[in-house]
Amino acid sequence: MEYTTKDLQGFIHGLAWLGVEDHELTRFPTSAKPKLDPALWLMATMTSGVRIRFRARCDVILLDVSNLIPNTNPRMTQVAACGFDLYADGEYFDSFVPPLPGKGDFLGFLNVDGDREHDYEIHFPYVSTVTLNALALENRRSNEEPTIALHARPYSTPGRVVFYGSSITHGANADRPGLIYPALVARDLNVDFINLGFGGCGKGEPVVADLLASIPDVAAYVLDWGINLCSTPEVNLIHDRYHPLLEKLKNAHPDVPILLVNMQGSAGGKLDKMMPGNLEILRKEVRRVYDAEIATGNKKIWYLDGRDIFNGPGGFDFTIDRVHPHQGGFYKYAEKITPIVKEMLRIS
Known part of the structure; x- marks a missing residue:
């Protein structure tokens, strides 16, 4: 068939x-x-x-x-x-x-x-x-034509977990398609997911914010973006885009929990003298937005510092280039993000 x-x-x-x-x-x-x-x-x-x-x-x-x-x-x-x-x-x-x-x-x-x-x-x-x-x-053992049916195992929760980010969320550099970190998280929790990671292009433009907010049946958002604004001409766009994007998601889905993942370190700091300073601008804005949400009493917001994903000696050994994880690094991502999403979705 x-x-x-x-x-x-x-x-x-x-x-x-x-x-x-x-x-x-x-x-x-x-x-x-x-x-x-x-x-x-x-x-x-x-x-x-x-x-x-x-x-x-x-x-x-x-x-x-x-x-x-x-x-x-x-x-x-x-x-x-x-x-x-x-x-x-x-x-x-x-x-x-x-x-x-x-x-x-x-x-x-x-x-x-x-x-x-x-x-x-x-x-x-x-x-x-x-x-x-x-x-x-x-079928090779009978003349009966096989047909497909819906998956017998239902998801553990309704809706889809929507991941938005840059190249790491996109999948670089997992060994296989089924081993990108959104897939690892979703398979561990038995939830549906949509991956909107875009290598080099996770910049939070207003039109993208509108598209993210328009997605129906969202169970949770995981926002792992910002690093693609690290160049000096674009770095201050984080102030114009990060909070407005979050506000659009909250307004469209007021009951949906949201995880903010702050940025990890960057290899650019080895060669580009501006990179460490630009990265700190990005990281401080993400943290500022999270702290402001907590101060207003938002109970639907979670936070993960990306530097905690590869913390400890030899952290960069979990990457292929000091930025993008290899497969061991993707398991590290899943280990940190899965329990947070589990708590967000109240999965027992």
Whole structure:
């Protein structure tokens, strides 16, 4: 049995606007493209956090996709750049991995356990565009055509946890799509999530704030942004954007808890004499906003200092470049963020 993106409307997760205007796998709606910086729109076409969740009994799962972006990053694995992770019953099973360089069309298949039904989840690549031509299921031991059903295991809480940030939230440099920190947090807590991390482009523009606020069915927000304003020409934009973005989210979703993640250190301090000072401007504003919310009695606000994620000797060893985590670093992120989100959502 073959399914197109339109057929999978109720099975695709991680896209707030799928089916509203079209069935493109973009993380912002197509109508927003003219309003966004071209670099941000490119990041929004990448499928970080997009998943297909379904239940089926079959022997083979096939993916027919197009428009993959070739992997040109020597520090990134091929499966992270343009591969697809398959989870079965909540456990990693295998990955669909296009051959190098991974450009263009890919038809991949995985043999799975056809003895009984399983809950499957396919994580899409975090730094590639994807056109999903078809998801297909096959039985090899009978003539009965397999079909998909909704995941048997319901989420532990209604709504979606929305992550907004820059390259780390986007996924750089996790080993696989299913191992970005928003996915780790969500899988541990069994919650749905939307990943709006945009490498180099998490700048909190007013149009982005409006888009974040317009997302329906939000269970919580995790805001891990600001570092992309660290250049001297842009650093003071944090004063114009951070609090207004938060206010828009609060006004649109007054009962939704929000986690503010302050920035960690930066490799730029080694080479750019302005970087440490600019980083402190950003960090002080995030902390100022949080303290002001607490002073007003806001009970829906949480805070995490990013410097606590890699604290201790050898903290930078959890990164590939003193900024972006490798896989061990992403587990560190999840270890810090998961218990906070659990408390926010009151998951027992």
